[in-house]
Amino acid sequence: MAMTMHVDIVSAEEAIFSGPAEKVFASAIMGEVGILPRHTPFLTQLKPGEVRVVTPDGEENFYYVSGGMLEVQPYTVTVLSDTAVRAHDLDEAAAIQAKEEAERALEDRAAEIDYAQAQIELAQAVAQLSAIKRLKGRR
Amino acid sequence: MAVGKEIRTKIKSVKNTQKITRAMEMVAASKMRKAQDRMSASRPYAEKIRNVIDHLAHSNPEYKHPYMQVRDVKRVGYIVISSDRGLCGGLNSNLFRKMVVEMKANDKQKLDMQFCTIGTKGAGFFKRIGGNIVAQTGQLGDAPQLADLIGSVKVMLDAFDKGEIDQLHLVYNDFVNTMTQTPTVEQLLPIEPKEDKELDHHWDYIYEPEAKIVMSSLLTRYIESLVYQGVVENLASEQAARMVAMKSASDNAGDLIDDLQLVYNKARQAAITQEISEIVGGAAALS
Numbered sequence: 202m203a204m205t206m207h208v209d210i211v212s213a214e215e216a217i218f219s220g221p222a223e224k225v226f227a228s229a230i231m232g233e234v235g236i237l238p239r240h241t242p243f244l245t246q247l248k249p250g251e252v253r254v255v256t257p258d259g260e261e262n263f264y265y266v267s268g269g270m271l272e273v274q275p276y277t278v279t280v281l282s283d284t285a286v287r288a289h290d291l292d293e294a295a296a297i298q299a300k301e302e303a304e305r306a307l308e309d310r311a312a313e314i315d316y317a318q319a320q321i322e323l324a325q326a327v328a329q330l331s332a333i334k335r336l337k338g339r340r
Numbered sequence: 341m342a343v344g345k346e347i348r349t350k351i352k353s354v355k356n357t358q359k360i361t362r363a364m365e366m367v368a369a370s371k372m373r374k375a376q377d378r379m380s381a382s383r384p385y386a387e388k389i390r391n392v393i394d395h396l397a398h399s400n401p402e403y404k405h406p407y408m409q410v411r412d413v414k415r416v417g418y419i420v421i422s423s424d425r426g427l428c429g430g431l432n433s434n435l436f437r438k439m440v441v442e443m444k445a446n447d448k449q450k451l452d453m454q455f456c457t458i459g460t461k462g463a464g465f466f467k468r469i470g471g472n473i474v475a476q477t478g479q480l481g482d483a484p485q486l487a488d489l490i491g492s493v494k495v496m497l498d499a500f501d502k503g504e505i506d507q508l509h510l511v512y513n514d515f516v517n518t519m520t521q522t523p524t525v526e527q528l529l530p531i532e533p534k535e536d537k538e539l540d541h542h543w544d545y546i547y548e549p550e551a552k553i554v555m556s557s558l559l560t561r562y563i564e565s566l567v568y569q570g571v572v573e574n575l576a577s578e579q580a581a582r583m584v585a586m587k588s589a590s591d592n593a594g595d596l597i598d599d600l601q602l603v604y605n606k607a608r609q610a611a612i613t614q615e616i617s618e619i620v621g622g623a624a625a626l627s
Contacts, residue, residue, distance in 0.1 A: 211388055213486045213565045215381040231548045244392070245548035256561060270558055272392050272545075281561065284486045295491030296498065299456070299475035301508050303463075 204238040205257050206275075210264055212282040217264060218254065225278050226253040227271050236273055243273035252280055347604040351597055358593035364427070365586035371482055372518070372579035378483070378513065379572045386565045393562055396545070396555060397533035406501065407559045410530050415452040417474075417496050417505035418442075419528070421512040421570050423578040424479055429585035431521060431578060432461045435513055438523040440469075442511075451523035454505055456492050458571060474499065480504055484575065486568045493564050500529055508563075512570035513577035519584065521577035526570075530565055536573045 203223050210218040225236040229248035236243075247269045256260045266282040273279075397408060419441065422432050446453055456475040457463045463476050475495035482487055499505045508529035513521045547554050 209384070209388060211385040213382055213385045213445055213561075213568050214378070216384045219384075231519075242395075242543060242545045244437040244554055244558075246554060253583075270389075270392075270554070270561070272388075279392070281385065281389055281558075283561070292490055292494050295487075296475075296494040297491070299477055299491035299495050302478070303457075303473045303476040305476075330507075 203257065206236075206238040208254055208280075209280045210252060210254075210266075210280040210282060212266075212269075214284050217282065218262065220256065222254045222256055222278070223280045224253075224255040227266075227280065227281075228252075229271060234271070236278055240273050240278075242275070243271075245271050247271050247280070247282075252282075297326055312330045344607040347600055347607065351600045351604065352582045354593050354596050354600065358590055358597070361586045361589040361593060365583055365590060368579045368583035368586060372576055372583055374482070375572060375576035375579055376515070378575055379569070382565070382569050382572055382573060386562070386569055389562045389565060394533055394560065396558070397531075403555070405552075405555050405559060407529055407556075407563075408531050408533065408538075410532075411506045413451065413506045415454065415505045415507075417454045417456070417499060419456045419458065419493070419496060419508070419510050419567060419570075420462045420466075421510070421567075421574045422457065422459035424460045424467070424575065425578075426461070427585065428578050428582040431513060431581040432541045434521075435511065435523040436462075436465050438525065439465075439511060442525060443471075445489065449478065454496075454499060456496050458489065458492060458567075459574075480571065480575075482575070484568070484571050486564060489564060489567055489571065493560075493567050497529075497560060497563065510567060510570050512574045513581075515573045515576040515580065518580045521581060526566075528566060531559070531562075 205221040205223055205313075208218065208220060208222040208225055209216070223238070227234055227236075228248045230246040230248055234245070247266060248276075249267045250265070252264045252266055254264070256262065264282075266280065267284070269280060269282040271278070272279055354381070374547060420435075420441075422435060443453065453472065454474050455462075455466050455471045457473055458477045458480070460478040463473065463478065466473050475492040477488060477492045496508055500508055507527065508527050510526045512524060512526075514524040515521055543610075545551075
């Protein structure tokens with residue numbers, strides 16, 4: 202029997218594949234890589250693309266990853282798959298959006314203070330009105 | 341016979357309330373189970389990535405990433421995870437109480453604080469007490485996605501990179517079991533490498549393209565996955581707390597209905613007795 206290694210493909214939201222394999226192919230950032238058992242320790246980023254796992258019974262499994270990391274140890278291979286399409290610009294846009302939302306939340310605070318102010322004024326007006334009514338009733 | 345009409349309507353309205361709380365309890369129970377599944381599904385990723393980081397911390401001593409360097413603490417950042425909706429017992433208030441204790445301790449040490457809130461309840465809380473919110477995300481729903489968190493986490497990581505904060509903490513409700521959820525404050529940055537003698541032999545990875553780049557994208561993902569886990573834990577806690585709160589509400593409604601029913605029966609009985617005694621009295625007067 203040919204040598205095998207243990208392969209895990211995981212994303213932050215779920216475990217995608219776990220089991221023995223003879224070969225693993227992935228599209229790393231510097232080009233396609235093929236991993237066999239007893240590979241030297243290796244760490245690289247992955248491009249969006251497919252990860253191909255050849256199981257001991259010769260079956261080929263395909264998984265699409267939208268980027269991520271590939272860690273290789275002599276007898277284990279780990280694919281840390283991204284769940285989202287990542288790019289510097291996209292991350293930047295997401296960060297800006299989060300900041301904007303915070304600003305909006307803080308603006309709402311001003312609105313809330315106004316609301317509280319208005320409520321106090323309203324309560325005062327109501328109290329004055331009822332006092333006037335009582336005075337009129339007495340007459 | 342119009343005895344205790346008010347009591348009857350009251351019983352009816354309490355019964356309707358009970359129906360609602362019971363339905364909410366069941367919905368929360370099923371959502372909790374799903375959230376628990378999600379919790380266990382997200383665990384392997386964080387574990388694997390943690391392993392790789394520990395390898396890196398031990399194998400590559402000549403380069404130390406900023407996220408792993410301990411600095412003098414002058415400013416602290418918090419990522420506070422809370423629920424979007426209420427009716428979940430004391431879940432959020434317990435968390436905020438813990439937060440207030442933490443903030444008081446920081447005030448004493450004259451530390452500046454920055455907050456990133458995930459969930460609308462947290463935003464509301466810091467709005468009220470006047471915290472410095474730098475990023476905010478909300479309405480994640482029942483199936484939160486990592487993609488929704490990238491933005492706010494990046495804001496905090498950028499702040500750490502620029503030296504605007506020297507420490508980053510994650511605040512969330514840890515799901516222990518259905519009955520217990522503990523508010524937890526966890527340090528995210530700087531990362532303290534595990535002491536593991538087994539890893540202390542000399543080997544290193546081959547990096548593509550470069551150790552520094554690989555390391556920072558790995559660490560970013562690690563932090564994100566921890567925050568994601570916190571969000572999922574908090575979601576499970578929220579549903580569990582809601583389930584328990586709604587269960588006790590249904591039970592209370594049941595007790596209330598029993599009491600009201602008793603009062604109603606007594607009133608009805610009294611009315612009948614009175615009527616009979618009137619008839620008997622009337623008959624006695626005639627004879």
